[in-house]
Amino acid sequence: MIPKQLKDCFAQNTKNRYASRFRPGLPPDLCTDEEEIKVALKITTREVDGVTVAALDGRIVLGEESNLLREKVKSLVGEGKKKIVLNMDNITFIDSAGLGTLVASHHSAKGQGAALKLCHLGTKFQEVLQITKLMTIFDVYNTEAEAVASFSK
Numbered sequence: 001m002i003p004k005q006l007k008d009c010f011a012q013n014t015k016n017r018y019a020s021r022f023r024p025g026l027p028p029d030l031c032t033d034e035e036e037i038k039v040a041l042k043i044t045t046r047e048v049d050g051v052t053v054a055a056l057d058g059r060i061v062l063g064e065e066s067n068l069l070r071e072k073v074k075s076l077v078g079e080g081k082k083k084i085v086l087n088m089d090n091i092t093f094i095d096s097a098g099l100g101t102l103v104a105s106h107h108s109a110k111g112q113g114a115a116l117k118l119c120h121l122g123t124k125f126q127e128v129l130q131i132t133k134l135m136t137i138f139d140v141y142n143t144e145a146e147a148v149a150s151f152s153k
Contacts, residue, residue, distance in 0.1 A: 041065035043072050051083040051148045052076055057090040060098030069098075073105040073116065082114040085147040089120035099134065106138060115139070119147040 041058040054072060059065055076084055086102075094102075102118075109116040117139040121129070129135040141147035 052081040055087040059093040062097035066101040
């Protein structure tokens, strides 16, 4: 689903490019910064029974979002947090760079004695992890409660 603001911006951009072909010298009116839609990753953390739960909201893609996730996990481990659950319930999209960031974060955390677990994966995301054989790397749980409880075992 494409947000209305993005559709309007595209339509305006297309109309102006069309007009500039018939009226030479008319500059295309590209989307302004105010109209540009930035889809960022939001991360909120909280403690549940001694486990740090990071709820992710948005997209994990190449660029700012992947860097934010990498830095967040790095800072949590740096603060001495050894039990981390990434709640993926509100992740709308993940690309190959996002997958790479998850793998690198998992590996980095593990190397520093921390554990990184995932929960609330959508069916498509689970399929991607199975196809890429990454499901064998991560501890994956259906619910946040299950992921948190797994640290007590």
